[in-house]
Amino acid sequence: xxxxxxxIVHIVLLYIIFQxxxxxxxxxxxxxxxxxxxxxxxxxxxxxxxxxxxxxxEGANYIVANLAFFFIPVTVGIIDYYDLFLGKGxxxxxxxxxxxxxxxxxxxxxxxxxxxxxxxxxx
Amino acid sequence: MSEFVIAISAIIGTFFIYHxxxxxxxxxxxxxxxxxxVATILIIxxxxxxxxxxxxxxxxGKWINELLGPAVVALAYPLYKYKDTLKQVxxxxxxxxxxxxxxxxxxxxxxxxxxxxxxxxxxxxTPKSVTTPVAMAVTDTIGGVMPLAxxxxxxxxxxxxxxxxxxxxxxxVNHYLGRGVGMGSASHxxxxxxxxxxxxxxxxxxxxxxxxxxxxxxIITPSLVQLxx
Numbered sequence: 001x002x003x004x005x006x007x008i009v010h011i012v013l014l015y016i017i018f019q020x021x022x023x024x025x026x027x028x029x030x031x032x033x034x035x036x037x038x039x040x041x042x043x044x045x046x047x048x049x050x051x052x053x054x055x056x057x058e059g060a061n062y063i064v065a066n067l068a069f070f071f072i073p074v075t076v077g078i079i080d081y082y083d084l085f086l087g088k089g090x091x092x093x094x095x096x097x098x099x100x101x102x103x104x105x106x107x108x109x110x111x112x113x114x115x116x117x118x119x120x121x122x123x
Numbered sequence: 124m125s126e127f128v129i130a131i132s133a134i135i136g137t138f139f140i141y142h143x144x145x146x147x148x149x150x151x152x153x154x155x156x157x158x159x160x161v162a163t164i165l166i167i168x169x170x171x172x173x174x175x176x177x178x179x180x181x182x183x184g185k186w187i188n189e190l191l192g193p194a195v196v197a198l199a200y201p202l203y204k205y206k207d208t209l210k211q212v213x214x215x216x217x218x219x220x221x222x223x224x225x226x227x228x229x230x231x232x233x234x235x236x237x238x239x240x241x242x243x244x245x246x247x248x249t250p251k252s253v254t255t256p257v258a259m260a261v262t263d264t265i266g267g268v269m270p271l272a273x274x275x276x277x278x279x280x281x282x283x284x285x286x287x288x289x290x291x292x293x294x295x296v297n298h299y300l301g302r303g304v305g306m307g308s309a310s311h312x313x314x315x316x317x318x319x320x321x322x323x324x325x326x327x328x329x330x331x332x333x334x335x336x337x338x339x340x341x342i343i344t345p346s347l348v349q350l351x352x
Binding site: 021036041059063093 | 313
């Protein structure tokens with residue numbers, strides 16, 4: 001029970017930082033989402049020790065390990081658009097998949113090749 | 124009152140189905156059984172079978188969605204934890220992600236144009252590799268349709284999760300660095316979620332790639348589009 005309480009406190013803290021990120025985005029009219037700004041803010045706060053790791057650790061670990069859970073409502077939303085991909089629209093899915101494959105393979109291969117070539121590898 | 128009951132059922136139902144999906148993935152470890160895929164398919168099936176509209180599901184779903192923000196903020200923790208390791212591989216991560224950004228925009232544009240789609244659709248498809256809010260903003264700038272852009276982002280995310288085993292085998296990507304860069308560049312946060320299920324280090328690389336990719340794509344897309352259209 002104590003662990004759950006701790007986790008809730010951690011998540012509330014993460015939520016406050018998220019809202020702070022949103023505020024920065026609105027005030028400065030940035031194109032980067034508030035959540036990503038919040039991520040950078042938390043990184044800076046951790047690096048400068050203004051926030052201790054122990055204040056967010058359990059909550060962050062739990063969320064990060066279960067990140068997929070938070071996407072489910074969004075991905076279920078595809079249900080409203082299935083008719084878009086009937087007929088010629090199906091070709092659009094294929095195009096997105098082929099392009100995604102090339103991005104994934106190309107960027108992954110290139111970074112791995114660079115790392116091994118320059119001897120950056122370490123395990 | 125009934126709204127409250129709907130919300131609670133949707134949240135508990137999603138939670139339950141997600142854990143069921145994790146169990147399924149532990150038993151059969153394939154790309155096809157990635158928890159986000161299985162859970163999405165199961166929930167869509169439930170909605171279809173019981174004729175529940177998506178808006179009704181979202182009465183509860185929006186609360187889970189609300190936590191997506193702090194969930195992304197939480198990604199700073201693995202970044203911080205592995206910051207020394209990540210610093211040493213910053214150059215290959217950056218170079219790989221830059222290449223990924225250019226490949227994503229150009230191949231998306233060329234293929235959709237070649238297939239003969241109207242320009243509004245082509246523009247909506249172009250920024251699909253980056254996280255939804257950024258992709259929608261970019262699409263708006265170059266003259267695409269925002270909701271359509273959000274769907275393509277989702278297909279890039281889910282599709283990447285579905286294909287990553289085969290893609291990495293095909294391109295001989297086997298190191299956490301290459302895998303993380305590939306997942307983050309091609310499939311944004313949905314890819315990062317899957318990387319985090321492998322290891323926090325791969326997930327941290329994926330997080331960095333996702334963020335760099337969002338910045339790069341939003342800056343270079345308008346000029347690349349002008350150059351190619």
